[in-house]
Amino acid sequence: MSWLLLIEQVLNGLQLGVMLFVMAAGLTLVFGVMGLINLAHGSLYMIGAFAAAAVAGATGSFLLALIAALGAAAAAGALVEIIVIRRLYGRDHLDQVLATFALILIFSEGVRWAFGSFPLFLDIPSYLSGPVSLPGGILYPAYRLAIIGIGLAVALGLWALISHTRLGVQIRAGEADREMIAALGVDISKLYTVVFALGAALAGLAGALVGAIQSVQVGMGEPVLILAFVVIVIGGIGSIKGAFVGALLVGLTDTLGGFLLPQLFALFMEPSAAGAVGSALASMAIYLLMAVVLIVRPAGLYGEPA
Amino acid sequence: MSRAAVVNAAIALSILAVPLYALAADEPFLITLATRAAILALAGVGLNIALGQGGLVSLGHAAFFGIGGYAMGIVAFHAQSFTPLMIGPLEFQGSKSMPLIWLVAILSSGAAALVIGALSLRTSGVYFIMITLAFGQMLFYFAISWPAYGGEDGLSxxxxxxxxxxxxxxxxxxxxxxxxxxxAALWISARLAASPFGLALAAARQSVARAQAVGLNVPRIQLAAFTISGMITGLAGALFADLNRFVSPTMLSWQMSGEIMVFVILGGTARLFGPVAGAALYVLLEHLLGGISEFWQxxxxxxxxxVVLFARGGLVGLLAGGAR
Incomplete structure (x- = not known):
């Protein structure tokens, strides 16, 4: 095992982690402020990716594609919030799960109807397609490095938004006491729409960025959605800081588990069996991590004890 | 007879009538459709014990459905390929006998439900939903990456x-x-709901604090309900695999969990016959709408x-009216 390979895997883990954070931030914000569990968050991720692929195909500009992803996902989010989601705030979680599950069916089949079942491809822009040489002689893809940079910038931007702006004050107040800030004259239903659209835009951005590494297809959102759930359960639901720590933990565990576990088992097993056992265990590693966190802290790392 | 009882009887009779008609009209496909509805209903009856009676919103019941399916697949696979399964020093030849397979399916899905339930029930509310979902995914990915029984391709x-x-x-x-x-599962479910255990479970659903205050051991009651629920869904999984003569990780996927939950809700939560009506309606819609449009979902x-926004009692609630 070479150190260069290990560092590369750590960077891959970071890249997965920051993307999971961008996904999970919207999810945890919506839960923190509105108390809503939104399974359709993965559909917004998919919408962002498809909007980006369509615009990139038409204009050839990756930047325009990212803007389209943000815009399309935010618009879809705002629309869904106004038509469906706002009827669910007072309902119990079971109704929310089912209604948003229904939204997944509608979004997935709608996108399949509009774009077909074949995956689309979103090309990495030429100025980011090559490798970058890092100190120590590591060659790492520039695009993945850019994703890490964008993810960290989003984290910083969210922190600034929540702790230093008027909207951020309202969001924090909404988490603490909904009735009170409504009584103080804040237009609560507009605030909810804005928060939901903000979360949706972040999901769309993540979808577009990841869509350029993987393929853009129907159903791409749900595996990421479930990882994002694991992230916010580990971090504590409603906590942005928890989502950040949880996302990095999950990203690193998943990537390093897939890399190290087969090698670990190869120390005392024959190679083919070690590969099978190692990769099977690695695919379960993040869920085991989640189970351990919950046994120690049932409300997550940064969650308020229920 | 109350209105609910009439509706229940009508649902049961219509599921029975369709295959009998199909037998007379010589349309074996309709029988398969009705069998599918009955099996999915059984999975829903299992989930309804946790969801309807216990208020435990599990989005991971595909785990038990899939474990039941794989129990059938693995036991039958060793019998059909004449490769004994070695469990330590014991040699197991596999079997093609349904009762034995059911027993294995019920025990293994029950054991899984016991472990997953014990861990998940440390939490409640949204955490519980997400954790059951995540445990389901864990088994899904395990089934995909474990090559011995077909991995991603499944097992025929x-x-x-x-x-x-x-x-x-x-x-x-x-x-x-x-x-x-x-x-049989409906009978067990009805007996359970009327038993002291079922009453305690309902009390815990309505208010954990009050149930605890009268001396009920809420976590233990909920864990028992969750385990029974997983066992019944596991049995349905074994039958489903036998119907298709095929088991694959799809049975463990989270969409499956969502669908099982949809049966319960379409029919009506906490109604004894809700999952039956829901599963029958689902299979019917799948068949009818699937013929009209590729995008029937x-x-x-x-x-x-x-249904969620406007008809909260589901189909049975609409027909029978009033609360249970």
Whole structure:
């Protein structure tokens, strides 16, 4: 095992982690402020990716594609919030799960109807397609490095938004006491729409960025959605800081588990069996991590004890 | 007879009438459809014990459905390929006998439900939903990456397993087995709801604090309900795998969990016959709308949305009216 390979895997883990954070931030914000569990968050991720692929195909500009992803996902989010989601705030979680599950069916089949079942491809822009040489002689893809940079910038931007702006004050107040800030004259239903659209835009951005590494297809959102759930359960639901720590933990565990576990088992097993056992265990590693966190802290790392 | 009882009887009779008609009209496909409805209903009856009676919103019941399916697949696979399964020093030849397979399916899905439930029930509310979902995904990815039993491709069983005294290859006889098991599960579910245990479970659903204050051990009651629920869904999984003679990780996927939950809600939560009505409606819609449009799930999504937003009692609630 070479150190260069290990560092590369750590960077891959970071890249997965920051993307999971961008996904999970919207999810945890919506839960923190509105108390809503939104399974359709993965559909917004998919919408962002498809909007980006369509615009990139038409204009050839990756930047325009990212803007389209943000815009399309935010618009879809705002629309869904106004038509469906706002009827669910007072309902119990079971109704929310089912209604948003229904939204997944509608979004997935709608996108399949509009774009077909074949995956689309979103090309990495030429100025980011090559490798970058890092100190120590590591060659790492520039695009993945850019994703890490964008993810960290989003984290910083969210922190600034929540702790230093008027909207951020309202969001924090909404988490603490909904009735009170409504009584103080804040237009609560507009605030909810804005928060939901903000979360949706972040999901769309993540979808577009990841869509350029993987393929853009129907159903791409749900595996990421479930990882994002694991992230916010580990971090504590409603906590942005928890989502950040949880996302990095999950990203690193998943990537390093897939890399190290087969090698670990190869120390005392024959190679083919070690590969099978190692990769099977690695695919379960993040869920085991989640189970351990919950046994120690049932409300997550940064969650308020229920 | 109350209105609810009439509706229940009508639902049960219509599920029974369709295959009998199909037998007379010689349309074996309809029998298969009814068998599918009965098996999915059985899975829903299992989930309804946790969801409806216990208020435990599990979005991971595909785990038990899939474990039941894989129990059938693995036991039958060793019998069909004549490769004994070594469990330590013990040698197990595999089996093609349904009762034995059911026993393995019920025990293994029950054991899984016991472990997953014990961990998940440390939490409640949204955490519980997400954790059951995540444990389901864990098993899904495990099944995909574990190559011994087909991995992602799944496992085919060439001949349907046998039941002493019956010819399971005959569609109507296999339907009979599934219908009888569904009836048994409904009976157990009804007895459970009326028993002191069921009353304690309902009390815990309505208020954990009050149930604890009168001395009930809420976590233990909920864990027992969750385990029973997982066992019944696991049995349904074994039958489902036998119906298709095929088991794959799809049975463990989270969409499956969502669908099982949809049966319960379409029919009506906490109604004894809710899952039966829901599963029958689902299979019917799948068959009818699937014939009209390739994108039939859009309509299913719209219908589900309408039920959640406007008709909270589901189908049985609409027909029978009033609370249970």
């Amino acid at each position: 069983i060439y001949v349907r397993n046998g039941f002493p005294g019956l010819n399971t290859l005959d569609p109507i006889q296999f339907f009979g087995i599934c219908f009888a098991l569904l009836g 859009i309509y299913l999504g719209g219908l589900l949305l309408a």
